[in-house]
Amino acid sequence: MIAFKYEKTDGAEYISHLDLLRHVDRTLRRAGIKVAYSQGFHKHPRIFLGNPVPLGVRSLSEYGAIDADFCGDFKEAFNACSPRGIKCLAFKQTAEKPNFAESITACRYEAEGINAFDTARFFERDGLVITDLRGRTADVMPRVLALERRQDRLCFTLRCGENNLRPDLFCSVICGIYGGEVRDIVKTDSYGRNVF
Amino acid sequence: MGCVNRIDIGSLRGLLLKCEKPSRYTGGEYGAPQPVPDAGGFNFCACFPDLYEVGTSNLGIKIVARSFEERGMCADFCFAPARDFGGGLKEAGVPLYSLALKAPLKDFDMLGFSLQYELSYTNMLYMLDLAGIPLTRAEREGGRWPLIAAGGPCAVNPEPLADFIDVFFIGDGESVDADVAEIYKKHGGATRDFYREISGLDGVYVPALTDIEYAENGEVKKISGVTRVKRALVSDLDAAVYPEKFAVPNCESVHDRAVLEVMRGCYRGCRFCQAGFIYRPVRKRSVQTLTRQACELIKNTGYDEVSLNSLSTGDYGRLRELISSLKEHLPPEVTLALPSLRADSFEGGFAQDARKTSLTFAPEAGTQRLRDAINKDITEEEILRAAKSAFDAGYSAVKLYFMLGLPTETEEDLDGICAICEKIRALYSAEKRKKALRLSVSVATFVPKPFTPFQWEAQADEATIKARQDRLIKRLPRGVRLSWSAYYPSLLEAAFARGDRRLGKVLKAAYENGCTFDGWDNLFNERGWRDAFERCGISPHIYVRERGTDEVLPWDHIDVLVEKSFLAKERERAYAGKVTGSCAAGCKGCGLQKNCPAAGGAK
Numbered sequence: 001m002i003a004f005k006y007e008k009t010d011g012a013e014y015i016s017h018l019d020l021l022r023h024v025d026r027t028l029r030r031a032g033i034k035v036a037y038s039q040g041f042h043k044h045p046r047i048f049l050g051n052p053v054p055l056g057v058r059s060l061s062e063y064g065a066i067d068a069d070f071c072g073d074f075k076e077a078f079n080a081c082s083p084r085g086i087k088c089l090a091f092k093q094t095a096e097k098p099n100f101a102e103s104i105t106a107c108r109y110e111a112e113g114i115n116a117f118d119t120a121r122f123f124e125r126d127g128l129v130i131t132d133l134r135g136r137t138a139d140v141m142p143r144v145l146a147l148e149r150r151q152d153r154l155c156f157t158l159r160c161g162e163n164n165l166r167p168d169l170f171c172s173v174i175c176g177i178y179g180g181e182v183r184d185i186v187k188t189d190s191y192g193r194n195v196f
Numbered sequence: 197m198g199c200v201n202r203i204d205i206g207s208l209r210g211l212l213l214k215c216e217k218p219s220r221y222t223g224g225e226y227g228a229p230q231p232v233p234d235a236g237g238f239n240f241c242a243c244f245p246d247l248y249e250v251g252t253s254n255l256g257i258k259i260v261a262r263s264f265e266e267r268g269m270c271a272d273f274c275f276a277p278a279r280d281f282g283g284g285l286k287e288a289g290v291p292l293y294s295l296a297l298k299a300p301l302k303d304f305d306m307l308g309f310s311l312q313y314e315l316s317y318t319n320m321l322y323m324l325d326l327a328g329i330p331l332t333r334a335e336r337e338g339g340r341w342p343l344i345a346a347g348g349p350c351a352v353n354p355e356p357l358a359d360f361i362d363v364f365f366i367g368d369g370e371s372v373d374a375d376v377a378e379i380y381k382k383h384g385g386a387t388r389d390f391y392r393e394i395s396g397l398d399g400v401y402v403p404a405l406t407d408i409e410y411a412e413n414g415e416v417k418k419i420s421g422v423t424r425v426k427r428a429l430v431s432d433l434d435a436a437v438y439p440e441k442f443a444v445p446n447c448e449s450v451h452d453r454a455v456l457e458v459m460r461g462c463y464r465g466c467r468f469c470q471a472g473f474i475y476r477p478v479r480k481r482s483v484q485t486l487t488r489q490a491c492e493l494i495k496n497t498g499y500d501e502v503s504l505n506s507l508s509t510g511d512y513g514r515l516r517e518l519i520s521s522l523k524e525h526l527p528p529e530v531t532l533a534l535p536s537l538r539a540d541s542f543e544g545g546f547a548q549d550a551r552k553t554s555l556t557f558a559p560e561a562g563t564q565r566l567r568d569a570i571n572k573d574i575t576e577e578e579i580l581r582a583a584k585s586a587f588d589a590g591y592s593a594v595k596l597y598f599m600l601g602l603p604t605e606t607e608e609d610l611d612g613i614c615a616i617c618e619k620i621r622a623l624y625s626a627e628k629r630k631k632a633l634r635l636s637v638s639v640a641t642f643v644p645k646p647f648t649p650f651q652w653e654a655q656a657d658e659a660t661i662k663a664r665q666d667r668l669i670k671r672l673p674r675g676v677r678l679s680w681s682a683y684y685p686s687l688l689e690a691a692f693a694r695g696d697r698r699l700g701k702v703l704k705a706a707y708e709n710g711c712t713f714d715g716w717d718n719l720f721n722e723r724g725w726r727d728a729f730e731r732c733g734i735s736p737h738i739y740v741r742e743r744g745t746d747e748v749l750p751w752d753h754i755d756v757l758v759e760k761s762f763l764a765k766e767r768e769r770a771y772a773g774k775v776t777g778s779c780a781a782g783c784k785g786c787g788l789q790k791n792c793p794a795a796g797g798a799k
Contacts, residue, residue: 011205011222011223011224012224014212014218014219014221014222014446015219015446015447016217016219016447018448019219019447022448023444025498025500026444026497026498026499027498028498029494029499029500029527030226030495030496030498037529055213055218056209056212056218081226081498082226083224083225083226083444083446084226085224168213183206183209184206184209
C-alpha cells in the first residue's frame with residue numbers, strides 16, 4: 001500500500017469529502033496508477049482517506065492510503081494530475097493499511113479573525129458548552145488540548161476521530177464568547193499513529 | 197479587461213459556507229482552460245442559464261469555447277448560481293463572475309448564452325441581473341456593455357428573446373461565433389457597421405435589423421428589414437473543433453463522464469421532434485476520430501465512462517466497429533454508455549455495465565396508428581423484442597416514455613399504452629427471473645415546436661390533458677409506476693417555443709416576480725408566471741392555438757434549410773397516417789439534398 005500526506009487548500013477546501021474521493025480516484029487514473037478494486041458485488045477502488053475535514057477548512061495535513069503496486073515517485077505522479085489545491089506532500093510504502101481515520105487522534109489548527117483574549121486563562125473556564133448541528137449540547141472542554149495566540153492567529157489543538165471536535169464549530173463558539181469573525185481556518189498538523 | 201477587477205474568493209468565504217455545494221463557485225477544476233485576459237484581443241464568456249451540475253454536462257458550450265481558444269482568444273465559463281448564492285452575491289454587492297478568471301461578466305467583450313430549453317429563459321435574465329448588466333437591448337444602447345449573444349436549439353425561434361439579445365447564433369456554432377469576434381475587433385466594438393457586417397454571415401441574426409408588425413387579431417402581419425437568416429452548417433463534422441480536454445467538475449455533475457458526439461442530426465424525422473429537423477443533415481465522425489477522441493478524453497479526465505452521444509446512436513452504421521475499437525483501445529475498466537438507442541436497434545449485447553438494471557425506451561405513442569402518424573417508425577413487435585432481449589441480458593426494470601396530446605390522439609391510443617405495459621409484463625413473467633419487474637411509464641405533454649411538421653398544431657388544453665392523465669391513472673395495470681408532468685410548465689414551454697417579441701415583456705415581468713429555475717419542479721413559480729401574463733395583458737393561449745397555413749409565423753425569417761413545404765407535406769402525411777421513414781432508406785427531399793451525405797449531395 002501507499003500512504004500519502006496531502007493538502008486540501010487553494011479553493012479545494014470547498015470540495016466535499018465524497019467529491020474528494022472521486023477526484024483522488026480520477027487523479028490516480030490520469031496518473032496511470034492502477035488501484036486495486038474491492039472484491040464485493042459493488043466493486044470500488046481501494047482508496048482510504050482520513051476523516052473528513054469540514055467544508056471551508058483548509059488543510060496542510062491530510063492523510064490517505066491506496067492499495068496499488070506503484071514503485072515510481074508517487075508524489076510527482078499524483079501532483080502532475082491532481083486538481084488545484086489537492087497536492088501530495090509526502091508518501092511512503094507500507095505493508096499494512098494505516099487506517100488514518102482511526103489512528104489520528106488530534107489535530108492542530110490556526111484560525112484568523114478571532115479577537116485577542118487571554119488564552120492562558122481559557123483553561124480556567126468551568127467548561128465549554130456547544131450545541132452541535134443536530135441540536136445536541138455537550139461540554140467539549142476536554143476535547144480542547146492546547147490553545148495559544150501567535151500574532152493575529154489563534155492556534156489550537158482539538159481531539160479528532162472519537163470525541164471529535166469540529167474546528168469550525170469551536171471557532172464559532174469562541175467568537176461567540178470573545179468576539180471576532182473567522183476569516184480562515186487551516187489544519188497544520190495531525191497527531192497519532194502512522195503519521196509522517 | 198486587465199486584472200484589476202478580479203473577485204477575491206477568500207472574501208466570499210462566509211457566503212460560500214452558507215450555500216449548498218460551494219465548490220460550484222470556486223473554479224479550479226482539473227483540466228479547465230486557463231484563459232489569459234485579453235488574449236487575442238477578445239474576451240468571451242460561455243454562459244449556461246442553469247446550475248453548475250447541469251451546465252458542466254453540456255457539450256455545446258465546450259465546443260463553442262474551444263472555437264474561441266483555437267483563435268487564441270480568451271474564453272471562460274459561467275453558470276447560473278443557485279438562489280442561495282445568487283441572493284448572497286446581490287446582498288454583498290458582488291457582481292456575478294466567471295469561473296476561471298473570477299472576472300465580472302460585465303468586463304467581457306461577449307457573453308454567449310446557451311439556450312437548451314425554454315424554461316431556462318428567466319435564468320438568463322437572472323444572470324444578467326446578477327452581473328449588473330441591464331436586461332434589455334434598449335437599456336444597454338450606447339453604453340459600454342458586453343455583446344449579449346445566444347445560441348443553441350431554442351435560438352431557431354429567437355423572437356421571444358429579441359428584446360434582450362444583441363446577436364443570435366442560429367445553427368452550428370463551431371466557427372461563426374468566433375468569426376463575429378474577429379469582426380467585432382475590426383470595428384473596435386459593437387458599432388452600426390459591425391452589426392451590418394455580421395448580419396451578412398450565415399447563422400447570425402441581429403434582431404435590431406428586423407422589424408415585426410402585428411395585425412389586430414394578434415397574428416404577425418409582416419416581417420421587414422433583414423427577412424432571411426440562414427442557419428450555419430458545419431459540413432465536415434470529422435474535422436470540426438472538438439475539445440480533447442474536459443474540465444472535470446468540482447462536484448458531481450448530471451452527466452459525469454466523457455462524452456463523444458458520434459453524429460449530429462438524425463435520419464428518422466419523427467414529426468414531433470425539433471432536433472430531428474434543425475440538425476439535418478446527418479453528419480458523422482469516423483470510428484478512427486472517435487476512438488482517438490475517447491482515448492484523449494479518458495487520459496485527460498480520468499473518467500471511467502464514455503458516453504456515445506447523438507440523437508439516435510443505433511443509426512450510426514458502424515456502431516459495432518466503433519464499440520470494438522473503443523473496447524480495444526480504452527483501459528479495461530472504462531465502461532461505455534449508449535444513451536440514445538432506439539428500441540429497434542437495441543441488442544442485449546450492447547448491455548454495458550453489469551450493475552445497470554434499468555433501461556428506457558421511448559415508444560412515444562400507444563398504438564401503431566399514432567406511432568405511424570408521428571413517423572416514429574417503430575412497431576410493437578420491435579418494442580417487445582427489445583424488451584425481451586433486455587430482460588434476457590439481465591435487466592429487470594424498464595421505463596417507457598410517452599407523449600400525451602399528440603395530434604390525432606384518441607382514447608384508444610391511451611388504452612394502447614396500457615396494452616403495451618400488459619404485454620411487457622407478460623413477457624417478463626413468461627420465464628423465471630431472479631428479480632421482480634419494475635415497470636414505469638412517464639407521460640409528458642406534447643409541445644408543438646417550430647420547424648417541425650407539427651409547428652402549426654394546437655397544444656392540447658389543460659382539461660384534455662388532465663382527462664387523459666386520469667384515464668391512464670385508472671387503467672394502467674397494477675404495479676406500473678406512472679409519472680406525469682404538470683400542465684402549466686408545458687404550456688409555458690409551448691408559448692415560448694412558438695412565441696414572438698411581445699413575450700419579452702412577459703418574461704421580464706415573470707423574472708421581476710421572482711421566477712427563476714422554471715425547469716425545476718420544486719422551484720417553479722406558477723403564480724409569478726400567471727401574474728406576469730396578466731399584468732402584460734397577454735394570454736399564453738394565443739401562442740398555443742392552431743396556426744393557419746397561410747399565417748406568417750414568428751420564425752418565418754429564420755431558415756434552418758428544411759423547406760416549409762416539406763414540413764407541410766409531412767403534416768398531411770401525419771393526418772393520413774403515413775410513415776415517411778428514415779432518410780437512410782432513401783432521400784425524402786426535405787430541402788437539404790445539396791448538403792446531405794445520405795442524399796449524395798456532400799461528401
